[in-house]
Amino acid sequence: MERGTSLYGFDGSTYVRAVKMVLADKGMDCQPDQINVLAGEPHKPEHLARHPFGKVPVLDIDGIRIRETDAICRYIEDARPEPALIPANRRHRAAAGLSFSGQHACMMQQGHISARIFAGHTRLAANVLYIGLGGACLLPPC
Structure with missing residues (x-):
């Protein structure tokens, strides 16, 4: 611990x-x-x-x-920078920032159950999926 x-x-x-x-x-x-x-x-x-x-x-x-x-x-x-959860590439970081901003809009509009940030070196490191009570909001990578 x-x-x-x-x-x-x-x-x-x-x-x-x-x-x-x-x-x-x-x-x-x-x-x-x-x-x-x-x-x-x-x-x-x-x-x-x-x-x-x-x-x-x-x-x-x-x-x-x-x-x-x-x-x-x-x-x-x-x-604790390793493993990196935020992309090093500035374009991908900007897209990740949009995903973070979008999470609040989705939760406010739909009610929220779960969230997950997926990270990796070969894909955009912030693909946020919310499964809402009234539907789903998927913020796709660039």
């Missing part, structure tokens, strides 16, 4: 699952600290001290606390 690495959230959160997938792709372990949404734990003082809006995920890593999925995933990518 990574020294002092804790992930606060709940397993039903797409955002928490996205962070877990990035951690798994990087070969990193962390201590999962479950936040019980049904019991109102996100709005209790203990969690509000972690995130002032009561959101998840929150990651404690390398002696710092990081809030919000994008910031967490970018930090992990920068701190």
Whole structure:
């Protein structure tokens, strides 16, 4: 387990699952600290001290606390660059950025169940698929 690495959230959160997938792709372990949404734990003082809006995920890593999925995933990518999850090629990075931006639009419009970022050296490293309650949104590579 990574020294002092804790992930606060709940397993039903797409955002928490996205962070877990990035951690798994990087070969990193962390201590999962479950936040019980049904019991109102996100709005209790203990969690509000972690995130002032009561959101998840929150990651404690390398002696710092990081809030919000994008910031967490970018930090992990920068701190542990191998295996690379973001393409080195600037055109592919731009397309990956569009996929990241598109994820929010898909989730807001359709409701979300799952997300996955696929990475590889021979294909675009950010093909995001959301299976929504009302349909699917696939953001294809260039």
